[in-house]
Amino acid sequence: MKNLSFLLLFIAIQINAQNLFDFDYAQFGYDSTSNYLEFYYSFNQKSMKVSPLDSINVVKGILQISIEDTSSGQKIVDKEWRVSHQVSDSGEAGSKYLIGVVGFIVPHGSYKCMIGGRDVKDEKNQKIYTEYLTSGRFITEQISISDIQLASRIIQDSPNTESIFYKNSMEIYPIPSSVFGENQPVVFYYSELYNLLRISGSEHLKLISSVYNSKRKIVFSKSKPISRSYDSRVEVGSIVVNKYPTDTYTFVIALIDSTANYGVSSSKKFYVFNPSIAITDTMTGQVSGVFASEFGVMADEELDDLFNKSKYISSSAEVDKYDKISTTEGKREFLYNFWKDRDNDPSTPENEFYKLYLTKVTLSNQRYGSLSRIGWKSDRGRVFIIHGEPSEIERYPNQVDTKPYEIWYYNELEGGVIFVFGDLTGFSDYTLLHSTLRGELRDDNWIRRITTF
Template sequence: MTGKHLPNTPGRYGNFMLARNSLTRLFGAIRHRTVPAVAALTVLTVPAPPLHGQTPQKGTSIIVDAMVFHAPGITGKEFTDVYVAVPYQSIQFQQHDGRFVAAYNAHISVRDLLGRTIADTTIRRSMIEESYQVSQGSTGKADNIPVRFLLSPGSYRYEVMIEDQFSHREFTRTDTISVRDLSLTPALSSLMYVSQIEERSGRYAITPFIGSGIWDHSLHLFVFFEVYLETVPADVAIGWKITSADDKILIGGLGAPTEISQRTSQHFFPITAVRFPASGRYTMNVMLHPVSGGVADTSVILAQASRPYIIPRTLSSSVLSDLTKAIKQLAYVATQADMDNILAGTTEGEREYRFDQFWKTLDPTPNTVINEAFDEYYGRIATANRLFKTYADGWITDMGRVYIIYGEPTNKERARSVNGLTEYERWTYPDHTFMFEDSGFGEWRLRTPMPADAKYRYHR
């Protein structure tokens, strides 16, 4: 097996996409309408998952993805596109002439299962930002590298190593990729998640979503893929579904029957919003079905492709896993009217939408991907549950309530009464002091009245 790297001009993200024969055609429309070839494609920046509130593994603060597309006219080879997203919060920016700059080297290699190097390349990247906040990852921005290899059908392991030129830190990610022979038609390419598709003056611009971790339920994602046929025209229908580990179908859809007149055609469809019951690993499946008499025969699958659809366990996903409890926990930040309005939603989806809208009104940085108030508030609830739990959840206790509203006290003191029978604990804040009394059963009762209007407020 041999491989070849197709060179990419450093610093110009996406130019290999413009040169790519199969993607320089116009995208298929929603409902899988086939369209003529010829329009060009522009690749926009890729949003990076917010690392705040998550626990990324050490040394893996980069996101990688790999997809296989047919290489027309090249016998025994297929295009294998490796995408790398380097979140700004993973690399070090330095100030220079009033702006903020960063630089790193990316080494990408492909090996077969015997460990033999099939292809490798090193790319040097640099970024310049005007805003310090942007350079620190407040908007979720990432630097993106697309690299193309020509590989024979088979299984491979690819490795991406990022070396930060300023901090000298290194990040390494390895993964496997199976290259299928897409000349054996009918066939589907790999599935690509896309977060945005725009038409600009007759050109289509896409924003690829790198990786399989769907870290934000509010994302409006599309699935893009190519269909390869030997005999055209052909009447087909395209179906999709997301399944759990036990093959339970959580959501899916079936496109209208359509006639495909090209041997290579491009298609995309939106993923219908769905609230998953829990974080975990799911699978996105796309199937190509035959059509007879204008009706799709879903019992027959001409070709199919799948990829992971992973809901990471984040603070947000943990909170939303029990929406009813999350709404009750608003007691220290919302008014009763706010909570009643959220609970008045007639469906779970409507209640979740109202819950989300409530937190948007408290977001101190609405133009960024992180809601610091949400993260801090529910982070305090998690801490209160850990530190102050008795027969009830920690957030319900007196100490939990004070902690959630005011945060960590500047000073804590413990003392006993004169007769030594009762233990007290004093929490001191800049503007308040609270006294707790040990009930004797491990529960601390608040003995200092709280202000009537005491509510959590986010402070920068």
């Protein structure tokens, strides 16, 4: 009960503290080298001093933003903006927020951002935030999802193209505090999907939208097919939260290609303050990484299929452990940690090793499949997935005295090794005949197995 009381107190303080200034941000793909970074800000007019200006009353604030490249120490943005809003009386000032958005093209990299707001009439009344962020790659050869922008309202097919909130034929009104509930009962959201045509797979992708509470339980979920008609598209929607109890929630969008066994996800935390809705469960916790990842929305059969494809790099202990897991949640947690442990660069938002591995699985299916087996299960597929592209390949498809065979050279492995594959059946199902790599099948007389005379 103490945890619950603290959570309620924390959210209540956030609602009632009347902060002068709040902000949020989201990144969207711009090109192969940069993202478009948007900052959403709000000044609480109730916390600002009203001043007369030419027979009207106004509130004035100063927005400050600096963006520093952490690798070079160079500031790529260091600006101030003066913002103001007319109020008819002091009572109106207490009921509104001054909301806006500014955006920048930011090269991929890591940044330290300082975002602040202050009252022009009271310089002691200010709030400054520090945020560290990474500008990762959205425009790649793999499907990807932008950050999620939360909004208080979205007007689709808006004619108001001059609005600062206008984007992709819509007006999207941000809610920088990310607080919803009794005063804002609907969560609107906006995101962008990229690279839908860049890689072959199923004709339709599956988009899953889910909301998890602080106890890591799903309180909302829906899915729909996404056609690969265009390389990119916008995804907007809404969730009614007027019946959600006061809590911290995480919204997750996952895009799954079941055929390629590949998925990506994007997540966003928000808060609900509904003091009139009873809390039915007293335990609280933190949403773990798995629920904000693509693994958190995979079905049981998808998890099993992914782990089967992962066995080439699994230890026997890991295989035994996975085989003993009986719940979908347990399998999700296992695979999340399995790939997290193999992330070569945890400082980046993407797990490059995981993406590369699944890319090699997809390429194996395209290159090495036969009538009898899918490509990743073939001997050539296994070697390619584990070791990557060979340094050189010698192909002998039409020899008079031998069946078709290939010799793969890996010059960087153990000082140089080879793999020999032969099509023993005549149906393009190449079998490993010989290798000089330690631990692989070795048969120095392999040629006799493919000789035809």
